[in-house]
Amino acid sequence: MNKAHNPTGHWKYGLLLSLSTSLLWAMIPIGLNAMESYMDAYTITWYRSVFAATVLFLVLSFKKRIPRLRGVNSQQVVLLLIACIGLCGNYILYLEGLFRTGPGAAQVVIQFGPILLILGGVTIFKEDFSARQLIGLICILAGLALFFHHKVHEIFTSLTDYTLGVILVIGASVTWTAYALGFAQK
Secondary structure: OOOOOOOOOOHHHHHHHHHHHHHHHHHHHHHHHHHOOOOOHHHHHHHHHHHHHHHHHHHHHHOOOOOOOOOOOHHHHHHHHHHHHHHHHHHHHHHHHHHHHOHHHHHHHOOHHHHHHHHHHHHHOOOOOOHHHHHHHHHHHHHHHHHOOOOHHHHHHOOOHHHHHHHHHHHHHHHHHHHHHHHHOO
16 A cells, blocks of 8 residues: 655645754764763663653553553564664664764764665665665765775774774664664564
């Protein structure tokens, strides 16, 4: 069932929401990096998960939409555990990489996640991939190459703290992509 998009005419509201989201996503690594001197990646991830779970529980309680656990089978429980472990792994790998590379590099490297998701969708789900999308992908990869051109030698020739940080953030991207592709099927 493929529903067509029906424009509402509220493009200014949509633009405001998009810009707000972009601003908040840009601030996350800066705030997380500042927290490094107070907490480790595991503690930050724990607080982040507990806060998200609490807010979600309160919203669902307010709307009287808390899911019933009676119909949940063991396969669904296993999938939920895998999702939780995968997302926590993603958060921890990202934070460990962020602490080693800094907010700018971590935000650029984490963009491998959406790139891998696109490639996974094309490969696994046989989604269409147009010439325009290929041009966009090439532009993104060229931008990544330009961003890291001064660090390429270091990244590929020695295992410095910065290189380890890049590897950890790429690991976070792979973990997130695996989570997203795995749960897109369910």
